[in-house]
Amino acid sequence: MELLRFATAGSVDDGKSTLIGRLLYDSKAIFEDQLEAVERASLQRGEETNLALLVDGLRAEREQGITIDVAYRYFATPARTFVIADTPGHVQYTRNMVTGASTADVALILVDARKGILEQSRRHAFLASLLRVPHLVVCVNKMDLVGYDQDVFEAIKADFRAFAMRMEVTDLSFVPVSALHGDNVVHRSASMPWYEGSSLIHHLEQVHIASDRNLIDVRFPVQYVIRPRSDEYHDFRGYAGQVAGGVLRRGDEVIVLPSGWSSVVESIDTADGPIEEAFAPMSVLVRLAEDLDVSRGDMLCRPHNRPLVGQDLEAMVCWLDEKHLQPGGRYAIQHTTRSARAVIKELAYRLDINTLHRDEGATGLGLNQIGRLSLRTTVPLFYDEYRRNRATGCFILIDEATNATVAAGMLLDPAHVG
Amino acid sequence: MTELDTSPHVPVYQLSHLRALEAESIHIFREVVATFERPVLLFSGGKDSVVMLRLAEKAFWPAPLPLTVMHVDTGHNFPEVLEFRDRRVAELGVRMVVASVQASIDAGRVVDEPGRSRNRLQTTTLLDAIAEHRFDAVFGGARRDEEKARAKERVFSFRDEFGQWDPKNQRPELWNLYNGRHRPGEHIRVFPLSNWTELDIWRYIAEEGIEIPSMYYAHRRQVVRRDGMLMGLCEWVQPGEGEEAMEVTVRYRTVGDATCTAAVESAAATPEEVIAEIAATRVTERGATRADDRFSEAAMEDRKKEGYF
Numbered sequence: 001m002e003l004l005r006f007a008t009a010g011s012v013d014d015g016k017s018t019l020i021g022r023l024l025y026d027s028k029a030i031f032e033d034q035l036e037a038v039e040r041a042s043l044q045r046g047e048e049t050n051l052a053l054l055v056d057g058l059r060a061e062r063e064q065g066i067t068i069d070v071a072y073r074y075f076a077t078p079a080r081t082f083v084i085a086d087t088p089g090h091v092q093y094t095r096n097m098v099t100g101a102s103t104a105d106v107a108l109i110l111v112d113a114r115k116g117i118l119e120q121s122r123r124h125a126f127l128a129s130l131l132r133v134p135h136l137v138v139c140v141n142k143m144d145l146v147g148y149d150q151d152v153f154e155a156i157k158a159d160f161r162a163f164a165m166r167m168e169v170t171d172l173s174f175v176p177v178s179a180l181h182g183d184n185v186v187h188r189s190a191s192m193p194w195y196e197g198s199s200l201i202h203h204l205e206q207v208h209i210a211s212d213r214n215l216i217d218v219r220f221p222v223q224y225v226i227r228p229r230s231d232e233y234h235d236f237r238g239y240a241g242q243v244a245g246g247v248l249r250r251g252d253e254v255i256v257l258p259s260g261w262s263s264v265v266e267s268i269d270t271a272d273g274p275i276e277e278a279f280a281p282m283s284v285l286v287r288l289a290e291d292l293d294v295s296r297g298d299m300l301c302r303p304h305n306r307p308l309v310g311q312d313l314e315a316m317v318c319w320l321d322e323k324h325l326q327p328g329g330r331y332a333i334q335h336t337t338r339s340a341r342a343v344i345k346e347l348a349y350r351l352d353i354n355t356l357h358r359d360e361g362a363t364g365l366g367l368n369q370i371g372r373l374s375l376r377t378t379v380p381l382f383y384d385e386y387r388r389n390r391a392t393g394c395f396i397l398i399d400e401a402t403n404a405t406v407a408a409g410m411l412l413d414p415a416h417v418g
Numbered sequence: 419m420t421e422l423d424t425s426p427h428v429p430v431y432q433l434s435h436l437r438a439l440e441a442e443s444i445h446i447f448r449e450v451v452a453t454f455e456r457p458v459l460l461f462s463g464g465k466d467s468v469v470m471l472r473l474a475e476k477a478f479w480p481a482p483l484p485l486t487v488m489h490v491d492t493g494h495n496f497p498e499v500l501e502f503r504d505r506r507v508a509e510l511g512v513r514m515v516v517a518s519v520q521a522s523i524d525a526g527r528v529v530d531e532p533g534r535s536r537n538r539l540q541t542t543t544l545l546d547a548i549a550e551h552r553f554d555a556v557f558g559g560a561r562r563d564e565e566k567a568r569a570k571e572r573v574f575s576f577r578d579e580f581g582q583w584d585p586k587n588q589r590p591e592l593w594n595l596y597n598g599r600h601r602p603g604e605h606i607r608v609f610p611l612s613n614w615t616e617l618d619i620w621r622y623i624a625e626e627g628i629e630i631p632s633m634y635y636a637h638r639r640q641v642v643r644r645d646g647m648l649m650g651l652c653e654w655v656q657p658g659e660g661e662e663a664m665e666v667t668v669r670y671r672t673v674g675d676a677t678c679t680a681a682v683e684s685a686a687a688t689p690e691e692v693i694a695e696i697a698a699t700r701v702t703e704r705g706a707t708r709a710d711d712r713f714s715e716a717a718m719e720d721r722k723k724e725g726y727f
Contacts, residue, residue, distance in 0.1 A: 003435035069588060071569045072562045074615045081435045083613055095590055102592040210432050223445070224452040228481040236480060242445045242594070247431065271479035279431045283444035283477070296452050320590050334595050337452075394593045403576075403599035405589045 007100035010110035026186035218246030221336035466559035517547035581725030624689035647680035
C-alpha cells in the first residue's frame with residue numbers, strides 16, 4: 001500500500017471541514033465515540049449533526065468557529081493510506097498552506113459552486129504551484145445548491161483553467177461534489193449523471209505519484225556518522241542519511257562535497273541487512289571504500305551529476321513571521337542537513353499573490369508575503385533548483401534572537417533567473 | 419526496509435506506506451541525536467513506546483543506542499509491563515532513569531488524592547526530571563491520530579522554560595526541515611510516530627515480530643465494570659459499592675496507569691487478530707480505554723499545555 005499526502009485549502013465557508021468530515025466518515029475512519037461527541041456538540045448548538053465539528057481541534061477554535069493551525073488527519077482505503085494536512089483559510093492562510101503543501105503529493109482546492117473562482121482560489125492555486133505540489137484537484141463544492149447544474153461546473157472549470165495557465169501546474173483535475181450530501185466524495189453521485197469522472201476518493205486512490213520524486217540525480221545529504229567502536233564493528237564507519245534524490249547503488253562511484261574526493265559505495269546498510277540500491281525517501285547507512293573525512297552537512301553525489309554549489313543564492317521565499325524581513329537582515333539557514341548563517345542581500349520583488357504582479361519597489365516582506373531574494377551564506381550549499389528536486393531545493397530561515405522559523409525558501413538556479 | 423514492494427500493482431521504486439513511515443521516523447531520530455546534547459526517550463513499556471524504541475535502535479544500528487531512556491512511573495503499574503520494561507532496557511544496555519510520581523508526592527511537589535488517578539500528577543514529575551537531568555530533547559510516542567489536540571502538534575514541539583506547549587504559537591514545520599533551536603532551560607518534545615496510526619503500529623508489530631507486553635493480547639482477568647469500562651482488579655482497583663468482580667477474556671488497547679486504563683473484551687491473541695479487530699472496531703482507543711480523557715472535551719489539550727506528554 002502506498003502513502004499519499006494531500007493538503008486541503010479553503011476558507012471558512014466553502015465547506016472544507018465538512019468535506020474532510022465526509023471523507024473520514026464515508027471511508028469509515030470516524031469512530032463512534034467521535035461521532036457521538038459531534039452529535040452532542042451539534043445538539044448543543046441546535047444544529048443537525050455537523051460533520052465539520054469532527055475536525056475542529058482546539059478549544060479556542062471551537063469557541064471562535066475558526067481553525068487556527070494545520071491539523072493532520074489519517075485514513076485509509078484498501079488502495080492507499082492518506083495523510084491530510086488540513087490547512088485553514090483565514091488570515092494565516094499562506095503560512096499554513098505553505099506548511100501543509102510542502103510535503104503534499106496532491107493539493108485539494110475547494111471552490112464554492114455558488115461563488116465561482118474567488119481571489120482566494122487563485123491564491124491557493126498559486127501557492128500549490130509555488131510549492132510544486134505535483135497534482136492539483138479542484139473540488140467544486142455545494143453542487144446541491146446550484147441544482148447539480150453541469151453548466152455551473154463547466155464554467156468554473158474554464159475560469160480556473162484560464163488563470164492556471166499563468167502558473168506552472170502539471171496536473172489539474174476537477175470534481176463536482178456536495179460534501180454535505182456526500183455526492184462524488186466517496187460514492188459516485190446519482191444527482192450528476194452528466195459527470196463522467198471519478199469520485200474524489202477514487203481519484204486520490206488512482207493519481208500516479210510514483211514518478212513525482214526525483215529518481216535521476218543522486219543526492220545523499222550526510223545526516224550523522226555512525227561509528228560503533230565496538231569489537232564486532234571495530235572499523236565500521238557509516239554515513240547515515242535519507243536519500244534526497246536519484247537511485248544510489250552499491251558499487252557506484254561517488255564524490256563527497258565539499259571536499260570533492262571520490263570513492264566507491266562499498267555497501268548500503270540498514271538494520272535489516274544490506275541492500276543493493278536506495279532511493280528517496282529511504283533512510284539508510286552508506287559505507288565508502290575509502291576512509292575519508294566525511295561529516296554531517298556533506299553530500300554524496302555522482303561525479304557527472306553534481307548539484308549546484310554556492311554561497312550566493314537566489315530564492316523565492318514565503319515570510320512566516322510577524323517581524324518583517326529586511327534587506328541586510330541576518331538569519332540562520334537550514335538546508336538539507338546543513339546549517340549556516342545567511343544575510344539577505346537584496347529583495348528583487350514582492351509578489352502580489354492575487355494578481356501575480358511583481359512589486360520591484362518593495363523594501364521588505366511582511367507576514368504571509370512572498371518575494372524573490374538574493375542571499376549569501378557563510379558556507380556553500382549543495383542544492384538543486386526547487387523545481388527539479390524539492391528535497392534539495394528547500395530551506396528555512398530562523399531568527400537567531402527568537403529561534404522562530406521565519407521563512408520558507410525555494411531555491412532557483414542563479415543562471416536562469418532574470 | 420530491505421524488501422522492495424514488487425507486487426505487480428506497485429512500481430519497484432516505491433516504498434510501502436509502513437516503510438515510508440519508518441524512514442521518516444528514522445530520519446527524525448538521527449536529526450535529533452545529531453543536533454541535541456542530551457536526548458531522552460520516554461519508555462513506558464506501552465506498545466507505541468516499544469515501537470519507538472525499535473525505530474531508534476534501527477536508526478543507530480550497529481552502534482549502541484545513543485540515548486537515555488526514561489520512565490515516568492506513577493507507582494500504579496501493571497507488573498507484566500514493568501517486567502517487560504526492565505528486560506527490554508537490559509537487552510539494549512541503555513541507561514534508564516525512573517522518574518517517580520511517588521517521590522514527587524513524598525517531596526510535597528504534588529498532592530495525591532486517594533482514589534483518583536495519578537495521571538495528571540505525572541506532568542510535574544516529568545518536568546522535574548527533564549530539568550534535573552537537563553534533557554534538551556524528549557522523544558514521546560504520541561500519535562496525531564490519537565486525539566484532536568495532538569493532531570495539531572508539530573513533530574518538533576517547542577516547550578518553554580515551564581514546559582508549556584502553546585498551541586497558538588507553534589513554529590511552522592516545512593518539508594523535513596525541523597527547527598530544534600531553544601535556549602537553556604527550554605526543550606523540544608519530539609514525536610517520531612506523529613504520522614502513524616494505531617493500525618500502522620500494529621501492522622509494524624506484526625511485520626517486524628516485535629514483542630510487546632502480554633496484556634495487549636487476549637487473556638483471562640478479574641475485572642469490574644465501572645463507568646462502562648472494564649477495570650482490571652489490582653492493588654489500587656478494588657470492587658466498590660454495587661460493583662461485582664468477574665472474570666472476563668480481555669485485552670488492553672493502551673497501557674498506562676493501572677487506575678485509569680481499562681481493558682476491552684476481546685479474543686484477539688495474535689497481532690494479526692488484533693489488526694482484524696481494530697479494523698472492524700468503531701471506537702477510538704482512548705475513548706474505549708482511558709478514563710483520563712473523558713474529563714472534558716478539552717482534557718488532553720489542557721494537560722498538554724501544562725507540559726504533559
